[in-house]
Amino acid sequence: MNEVVSCVVAATANSSFSTSVLGLLHFLHSRGRSSSSCVHTPSQLLRDFATQELNAFLWLSLVAVTTLLLIKLFQLFGLWLRAKTIPGPPSPSFFGHCKLFSRKNSTFTDVLSESHLLYGPIVKLWLGPTQLLVSVRDPALIQEMLIKAEDKLPFTGKVFQLAFGQSSLFSPSFEKVQKRRELLENELNERLFKNDDLIPMKVADFITDKIENIRTKGSIDTRLLSQHMAFTIMGATFFGNGFLASPKAAMYEELFMMIAKDACYWASYNLTPIWRRDFWSYQSLCTKLKCLTQDILQHCRKGHKLFGYTDQHVHNASSNKEMKLEHGAQYCTDDELQDYYFFLDVKDHQDGKEEACGNIMRLMFHGCQTTSALISNVLNRLAVHREIQDKVYSEISTVGRNPSKYEHEDVYRMPLLLATIYESARLLPTGPMLQRCSLKHDLCLATGVTIPAGAVLVVPVELVQKDDSSWGSDASDFNPYRFLSNDTKGSGSAEDLSVTGFSSFVLNDPNENAAFLPFGSGARACIGQKFIIQLVASVLASLLKEYEIRLNSESDNESNTTLKNNFLEHHPNSQILFVRRDQ
Numbered sequence: 001m002n003e004v005v006s007c008v009v010a011a012t013a014n015s016s017f018s019t020s021v022l023g024l025l026h027f028l029h030s031r032g033r034s035s036s037s038c039v040h041t042p043s044q045l046l047r048d049f050a051t052q053e054l055n056a057f058l059w060l061s062l063v064a065v066t067t068l069l070l071i072k073l074f075q076l077f078g079l080w081l082r083a084k085t086i087p088g089p090p091s092p093s094f095f096g097h098c099k100l101f102s103r104k105n106s107t108f109t110d111v112l113s114e115s116h117l118l119y120g121p122i123v124k125l126w127l128g129p130t131q132l133l134v135s136v137r138d139p140a141l142i143q144e145m146l147i148k149a150e151d152k153l154p155f156t157g158k159v160f161q162l163a164f165g166q167s168s169l170f171s172p173s174f175e176k177v178q179k180r181r182e183l184l185e186n187e188l189n190e191r192l193f194k195n196d197d198l199i200p201m202k203v204a205d206f207i208t209d210k211i212e213n214i215r216t217k218g219s220i221d222t223r224l225l226s227q228h229m230a231f232t233i234m235g236a237t238f239f240g241n242g243f244l245a246s247p248k249a250a251m252y253e254e255l256f257m258m259i260a261k262d263a264c265y266w267a268s269y270n271l272t273p274i275w276r277r278d279f280w281s282y283q284s285l286c287t288k289l290k291c292l293t294q295d296i297l298q299h300c301r302k303g304h305k306l307f308g309y310t311d312q313h314v315h316n317a318s319s320n321k322e323m324k325l326e327h328g329a330q331y332c333t334d335d336e337l338q339d340y341y342f343f344l345d346v347k348d349h350q351d352g353k354e355e356a357c358g359n360i361m362r363l364m365f366h367g368c369q370t371t372s373a374l375i376s377n378v379l380n381r382l383a384v385h386r387e388i389q390d391k392v393y394s395e396i397s398t399v400g401r402n403p404s405k406y407e408h409e410d411v412y413r414m415p416l417l418l419a420t421i422y423e424s425a426r427l428l429p430t431g432p433m434l435q436r437c438s439l440k441h442d443l444c445l446a447t448g449v450t451i452p453a454g455a456v457l458v459v460p461v462e463l464v465q466k467d468d469s470s471w472g473s474d475a476s477d478f479n480p481y482r483f484l485s486n487d488t489k490g491s492g493s494a495e496d497l498s499v500t501g502f503s504s505f506v507l508n509d510p511n512e513n514a515a516f517l518p519f520g521s522g523a524r525a526c527i528g529q530k531f532i533i534q535l536v537a538s539v540l541a542s543l544l545k546e547y548e549i550r551l552n553s554e555s556d557n558e559s560n561t562t563l564k565n566n567f568l569e570h571h572p573n574s575q576i577l578f579v580r581r582d583q
C-alpha cells in the first residue's frame, strides 16, 4: 500500500487536484493501517471519504456563515448604540418609521418637517431595522455635513446606470468621480469665459422660431416648452451648434423624454425585472438611445473634421478660427472641436467611447430635468408677477441699447433677471432633498453628534429654503430683491439705469447664504451652476426682449405632481401666452 501511495503522489504532484488527491490517499492509507482486519471495497472507501469531506465542508460553511451573521449582528448593535445619541421619535416597531412615510396626503418633507419641529435640527428616523436616516435642517450644520460627507447613496448610480450604461460621473463614491468632476468643471468654466461662444444666441433664435410657429395657435404649455428649451440648450452644449440643425434632434428628444420618464420607475426594482416584457421594451429603447447618441457624436465629429480639412486648404487655420459657410452653418477648427467633447481624453478608446457616451447621456438627463424645471418655474413666476417682468424688461432693453463688448457678459448687467432666476430656484428647488452618506467612516459633527457610517443623510431643501430664520418673515413670498443690494455709486433711480446702462442694484452672491441650496453644496455640489445660470439668463433675456409673457386666463395654474427618486415633487404647470412686444 505504501508503494502505491508514493507512486500516485509522484504522478499527481503537479496537478491542480493534487491537494484533494493527497487527502484521498492519506485517508486510504490511514484506513488501510487502522483496520487491516476489516475488508473494505474501494467504492466503500471512496464513499466514506466523500462523506467525511462533505461533513468537513458543511462544518466550515456553518462556521463561516455564523461568523458573518455575528459580524452583521455586532455591526447592527453598534449602529443602534451610536444612533441612540441622535434625537428622534421612538421607533414604533421593528420596521422603524416606514409607516409615517406611507401616510395619506403627507409627503416625505411633511414628515421631516414635523420631526424637526419636535426634535430639533438633527433628527433620526429608521427606514427599517438596518437603515438609518438622518435629516439635518440647520444651515451651519448642513454646510459642515455636506463638506464632510463626500459619498452619495449607491441608489443614485443605479437609477442612471440601468438606462444609460457606464459613467464615471454621478458614481456614489467621491474617489471615483473626483477626477471627472474636475475635468468637467474646467471645461464648463472655459466655455463660460469664451468670448465667441454662440450657443445662447443660437438656442434663443431656435426657440424664438419655435415659439413663433406655435404661439399663433394659442397658449403654450410651460412644462412642454421648458422641456424643449432645456433639451435644446443641453444638446447644443454637448454636441455643438450643429445639433440644432440635425434632422435627428427631434427623434432624439422624443426618445430621450420617453426614457427619462420611466428611468426612476425601472431603477426602483432591487432585482432587474427580467421577467417583465415591458422592461425589455424599455431596454431596447435605451439601446436605441445609446446608438443614436453615438451616431450624433460621430456625425458632429465627422462634420467638424471635414470642415477643418476645408479650412486648411482655403484659409490659414490660425487666422480663421471660426467661419460661416455660405448657407449659414458654422464650422470650427480642431481647437474648437474640443468644445464639443467634454470627455476628449478618452475619445479614441473603445471603453472610453462607451464611457463618454454614458457621461453625456447622464449629463443630458440631469441637465434636462433640472433646467426644464427651473425654466418652467421662472416662466410661471414672470407670468404671475407682471410688475417684476416689466422691470426685468426695462433692464434688458437698457442693457441692449448699450451692449457689452462680449455679448455673454450682458447678463451680468441684468441683476434683476438673475435674482428672479435665483428666487424661483429658492422657492421651488428642482429636487426636495439633497442626499449623502459616508460609506466607510463615522461622521463627527462639531456639535458632538456622531453619525454612523452607512447612514443615509438628507437635507430637506424645501424646508431650509423657506425657513423664516434664514430668509425673514417673507420667506414664502416671491421677492427677487432679497438677492439684490443697492449700488451706493448710483442714485438708485430708474433714470440711472437708462443713462448709465448700469442697474442701480448689485447682485449678492446667493451661495453666501448657507440656506440657499438649489445646486447643493460641499464636495458633491453641482458643477453646472454658473454655466447653466448664464445660459438660461441669456436665453430668457432674448425671449423677454421679443415677447411679453402672460398667463392664459382660462388655464388653471395646476400643479403637476411627479414621483422622482421615490419623492413626490410639485411643479407648477400653466398655459402661457407669448405676445410680441412690437405688436
Ligand code: HEM
Residues within 6 Å of the ligand: 152, 169, 170, 171, 177, 181, 363, 366, 367, 370, 371, 374, 430, 431, 434, 435, 517, 518, 519, 520, 521, 522, 523, 524, 525, 526, 527, 528, 529, 531, 532
Ligand atoms: C438648473 C440646472 C441645474 C440644477 C438645479 C442642478 C442641481 C444639482 C444638484 C442639486 C445636484 C446635487 C448636489 C448635491 O448633492 O450637493 C447636482 C449635481 C450635479 N450636477 Fe447639476 N444641476 C443643474 C444643471 C447642471 C448642468 C447643466 C450640469 C453640467 C453640464 C450639471 C452637472 C452636475 C453634476 C456632474 C453633478 C454631480 C456631482 C457629483 O455627484 O459629484 N448640473 N446638480
